[in-house]
Amino acid sequence: MRRKLAAGNWKMNGTKANLAELDAMKSTAETDQTDVLICTPATLLSRAADAVSGSPIAVGGQDCHANASGAHTGDISAAMIKDAGGSHVITGHSERRVDHGETDAVVAAKSEAAYANDLVAVICIGESLEERESGKTLDVVGTQLAGSTPDAATGANTVIAYEPVWAIGTGKVPTLEQIGEVHDFIRETLVERFGDAGNDFRVLYGGSVKPSNASEIFAVSNVDGALVGGASLKANDFNGIIAALDKA
Structure with a gap:
């Protein structure tokens, strides 16, 4: 059985005052079947790790550079995330792909850097x-799944997050049938590439997930959690989303 995952992405939001929200998440995060992850801005990562120490909540970064070190002003490496107390890192978020022109190859290289530093x-x-309306979704x-996922990916070191770009932060949500179609396709593609091990990957849905719609989304085939x-x-x-996932 794949453990469920409720993952939060704070994006470019939050100061140390927001860390109080983590304290309020701790009791809800103590579930039998759901893992909880918060990916904070780099400025908060070490303090967030300290804040959740001893609790079930994991913390992670929102991006990493593919290189281990070097002249890359403003970037952080996977090793730095690990050193700050992170266990995960988001790679290939659509905002990185759009705002920074990241290609599938770049995303794959960053994911490999994560593996090299024991990060998920x-x-x-x-x-x-536009791609959805022109029938190009699958x-x-x-293409993104194939190009962004390294050959070394496993269910232990990789989580796949399907986030239709048009649903992120817009309040728009695909139909349950549309979500199911894509998640089933991702699962079939992973099994085709990795064999039975493809069933070990957790596949999250992301895009305007909230407590009011979480339960119905989590009931969809091959939805193993959410990137929120x-x-x-x-x-x-977020506690409402965790609770809905734990009951799914």
Whole structure:
């Protein structure tokens, strides 16, 4: 059985005052079947790790450089995330792909850097609204999945997050049938590439997930959890999502 995962991505939000939200998440995070992860800005990572120490909550970074070190002003390495107390790192988020021009090859290289430092890579894939409306969703998702996922990926070191770009932060959510179609396709593709081990990968849905719609999304085939943006910034909202996932 794949353990469920509720992952929060704080994006470019949060100061030390927001760490109080982590305290309010601790009791809800103590579940039998759901893992909880919060990916903070780099400025908060070490303090977040200290804040959740001894609790079930894991913390991670939102991006890493593919290189171990060097003249890359403003970037952080996977080793730095590990040293700060992180256990995971998001790679290939659509905002990185769009804002910074990251290609599938770049995402794969960053994921390999994560593996080299014993971090779990949360690899993000997803189509734009134009691609969805032109019927290219599965082609786009399949291409990104193949190009962004290293050969060394396993269910232990990799989580796949499907986030339709047009649903992130917009309040728009695909139909349950659309979510199921993509998640089933991702599962089939992983099994085709990795054999039975493809069933070990957790596949998350992301894009305007909130307590009010979480239960129905988590009931969809091959949805193993969620990658949550804005709703992970407030314990009241994220606790509702954790609770819904734990009951799914």
